[in-house]
Amino acid sequence: MMKNHQCGTRRRLYASVGLASCMGLGLFGPALYPAHGQSASSPDVSLYGINANDELVRYDFAAGSVATIGQVRNNDGTALGGIKGMAHIPGQLNLIGFWNDPSDGRARVVYIRPDTALGTLVGTPLDAGEITGATVAVSSASGNPEVYAVQATGSAVDFQIDTGQVVPTEQFAARVEVLGAAISYGGQYDIPVTVQITAGNGSVEPFGSYNGAVSGNVNTNQGGYSYTYPDTMEPNTPIAVNATSWVKNGYGDPSTNNGWRRYMSVSSASGTAQVKVLRDGDAVPNIQGFLNQGSVVSFVSDYIDPTSNTIQLQANQAIYLFELGTTNLSSAAADFQDLVVLVTLAKDVQSLQTPSAGSRLLHVDHRTGSFEALMSLANQYDGLAAESDQVFYGTSDNQLFRIDVGAQTETLVGTAQYGRQSALELYQADLSGFSKDVDQLMGLDPSTAATIGTPLSLGAADLETFVILPNSVLQFAAFD
Secondary structure, three states: OOOOOOOOOOOOOOEEOOOOOOOOOOOOOOOOOHHHOOOOOOOOEEEEEEEOOOEEEEEEOOOOEEEEEEEOEOOOOOEOOOOOEEEOOOOOOOEEEEEEOOOOOEEEEEEEOOOOOEEEEEOOOOOEOOEEEEEEEEOOOOOOEEEEEEEEOOOOOOEEEEOOEEEEOOOEEEEEEEEEOOOEOOOOOEOOEEEEEEEOOEEEOOOOOOOOOOOOOOOOOOOOOEEEOOOOEOOOOOEEEEEEEEEEOOOOOOOOHHHEEEEEEEEHHHOOOOEEEEOOOOEOOOOOOHHHOOOHHHHOHHHEEOOOOEEOOOOOEEEEEEOOOOOOOOOOOOOOOOEEEEEEEEOOHHHHHOOOOOEEEEEEOOOOOOEEEEEEEOOOOOEEEEOOOOEEEEEEOOEEEEEEOOOOEEEEEEEOOOOOEEEEEEEOOEEEEEEOOOOEEEEEOOOOOOEEEEEEEOOOOOEEEEEEEEHHHHOEEOOO
16 A cells, blocks of 8 residues: 655755745746747746666756766666656655666666765565556645656667667567568669678678678568577677678679679668668658569558558667669669568567567555555556556557556547657646657647647757656755
């Protein structure tokens, strides 16, 4: 059972100055920023967010400035990386984050000082599963603001795309599949394509020799080219794909490797424009196939949402599109289906065979780590905001859902204009989200998910989570 949290508690790392009582939710002053159309004046509040580099950053709305406070670490200097859920209780100073302990996969409550980024682990661990979003709502039972969070229970793994590499942010298993290849030499003969996969500093050639045009060729129309890594890999291990196209050398037997020479070698890790990397929600490239070959659409047709004409993948998947025939990317020959590769991630090898998704909504005692599971959720959420302790909003990539605890329902509200909505905050009556696709903060209509006003560039990239609190909270006093 949850313990009642008393407004005046002093059980914090440090105490506040000038905060005599708990502030009610949504009573901090004027609208966040003019994008919401309520006020042209800037409020005396700041946004605190944690980015993909595990750094706590602060954006001051009044000053229009951003500053990096530091990497979140505990007292012994250990980095507390991968925090994706954070909340703030009005009247307190610590930010309340959730850190996933890599040693056992269990979530831990961490108090974070907003002035130094110092983190302190609190209470006992929760169950295994990453906390991907957190918020505060006034409990109808206690009348006090309390913490709620969404915890991933499925097999999906979050990742970033960094210069053509898929970089998982947690321990993972991986499968790499060739969805197809189509490239010919002026329509005279099909050009062999060979593939090499790299993960960290190691490489594998599961489809035959990377240096063998015939023995490693995947441009055969046979399919079935799939490789699953036998073991899990550590967080932040980048996965890249290398590809080579081959042409006849004019003197060897083309039925053997000796009859071919390298034409073009491309590595996705180089960040070259010869490779496009797509994830869920990206627009489908409108590129026609060269020399009557199939277009990109024909290769990824199983992964297209026909309503929005966007790529429809699981949150743990990405597609590589290679151009291996020309460096003139404005020519008709640049059709980007010379090699099409799908990468799928999961928490373990078993989950790659039987993938699952989902999460659950928790009511968490941030002082002890004890929790109550309120609801099982069909989706995994990247952000969480509270209208009340019974109604929440969650983002799954660019989709906004309304979560009703009383009715035990998840209802799709709509699709946001910008993808990868990594965090949510309900400030006053305004729902604000942060899109990592454009690195901007924006107002979202809670009834439609439409963008309200003009998105705001903070000068801070790849925020995983954020909260907003008054600048008066920065008046610190040491707590003995």
